[in-house]
Amino acid sequence: MKHLPLLLLLIVFAACQSTGKAGRSDSTALDTNADTATSVTYSGTLPCADCSGIVTELTLQKGPDHHFSLKETYQGKNQTFPSEGTYKIVHGSPSDPAATVIQLNPDKDKNLQRYYQQVDDNELKLLDSDQKTIQSGNNYTLKKVL
Template structure:
């Protein structure tokens, strides 16, 4: 009986020791991976596809409203309607002035070459540049950049 038990233990020991060495050999093969096994460069397109812009990807037409900051009044109530045919209607109301100044402009707008921002043509006294986002647009400065700082959130018009 002891001989049979000894034989079984010996066979088990041999199996464990053989499988351990083959696992170690597999790990050694993995550790021999060098940088030469990988490509030097990966081609990544620098420009997104033309479909990945506000003009083509978003439901941008509609009416946007908000109150923009004003230096000498309580705010400029603003409504901008963008139409699919490339026309706009722009209404402003200067709040808190005795002789409230309401203005309305209509005209055409154009997209920038990236299809992210629009320029309202024919506006007086305003750069008329907006970056179009999902259900909102950002009023841009005269250089076409988003306004930053503490008041940045006040330069957003929300889609109605």
């Protein structure tokens, strides 16, 4: 139920696109408080198997190109891995048909793809490679940087 307003917004967007009327780009599903910003950034520290955490910063560019940049810094190892590419918005997941999921690198090898589910306007949650919630007591969320 909490995703119903977002779902309705996306349906209206699809209707406007199919009739050629101006509408909000699909990337605005990431930020329902539409403003003049051209990107939205999320950050947080994700769990790491052999370090104290992975400081993660994900920036999603709004607009037709759907470009992202991702920077992952492994704490205690002084290793940073930047990456960039394109993303797409997937509606529905195996565990939640109403979910909004951001798929990084949709046109690349499955090993390079990542999935983040939009929890609300200010939070994304990392999903596993099957787009399912990671069953763990660890925190897999990124918060919107304001």
